[in-house]
Amino acid sequence: MAYELYYWDGLQGRGEFVRLALEEAQAPYVDVARGAKEEGLGMSAMIARLDSDAPYPPFAPPFLKDGDLIVPHVANILFYLGPKLNLAPRDEALRVIANGLQLTIADFLTEAHDTHHPIASGRYYEDQKDEAKARAEDFLAHRLPKFLGYFERVLAQNPDGPQHMVGKALSYVDLSMFQIVAGLRYAFPKATKHLADRYPHVSALHDAVAARPNIAAYLASQRRLPFNETGIFRHYPELDRAAR
Incomplete structure (x- = not known):
């Protein structure tokens, strides 16, 4: 089924x-x-x-x-x-670690969302633009580098190599990291312009996932909805700025 x-x-x-x-x-x-x-x-x-x-x-x-x-x-x-789906480590301890990483991604995702809805999800962005600008400035200056720096370190310190977030094979955490990078690049193109220089392992993981045949076919299909200003990652130019 x-x-x-x-x-x-x-x-x-x-x-x-x-x-x-x-x-x-x-x-x-x-x-x-x-x-x-x-x-x-x-x-x-x-x-x-x-x-x-x-x-x-x-x-x-x-x-x-x-x-x-x-x-x-x-x-x-x-x-x-x-x-x-064969997208998790076979070792139980590594599966728990993968779940912890996914939960950290969930935390990061919430903070990315709150850059444009810092007061209330039920209110329009236009009703909280000043607060959103302040929240986005803090997110880009402090929270984004904190999270991406952590994920970069996880990849660098993986005993099986920096190609994957956990273990030596592709997992759902790698796929989620691809989505995080893709979303950030859509929402904050100025702030992420040099992301590959600052977080080379994270960037390389994104590129490797995007090149996988099944993912590449999905991204080119109509099943992949485009990013837009109703989702979690939204591009409002007034919230974006070049990384310092």
């Missing part, structure tokens, strides 16, 4: 981290909210699943349905899918 991925239509968002794993593994899946209503799919199908009176309903997208099991939260979904 195909996996069912539930996430908002029209944006990459957090659902993209799951899509990348499914696409790399060539696993059959249905992107439910993007499907046709007459086929029992679409946004209404996702809302119905959220509002279900079944035990343990998910709080919010993304969530994955595998048979009767509903798995919520990106890191939790990838922790579940990793061994099934």
Whole structure:
């Protein structure tokens, strides 16, 4: 049976981290909210699943349905899918380390989102532009280098070499790091202009993932939604600045 991925239509968002794993593994899946209503799919199908009176309903997208099991939260979904898709280390300790790295990526993602919505997610960006500018300045000056510096160090200190975040083979964490770099380059082209010079291992990992045949085919397909100003990574020129 195909996996069912539930996430908002029209944006990459957090659902993209799951899509990348499914696409790399060539696993059959249905992107439910993007499907046709007459086929029992679409946004209404996702809302119905959220509002279900079944035990343990998910709080919010993304969530994955595998048979009767509903798995919520990106890191939790990838922790579940990793061994099934051969995208996680076989060693249990390394799988726990991979999960920790994915959770750190989730923290970073939240901070990237908050550069344009620092006050409230339910308010328009235009209603919090001054606060967003202050938040983005701090993010670019302090938080971005702190996180990317950490990921660069993780790669450099991997006993199996800097080609992967954990272990000696591709994992879902590598795919997620690709998405982080791609998103940052879209949102902050000035600040990330010299990212490859400052974080060479992180940049090389992004390029290696992008060149993988299944990922390259996905990126060139219509299944890959473009970055836009409704997602987590948004390009507002007034929030971007060259790195100091």
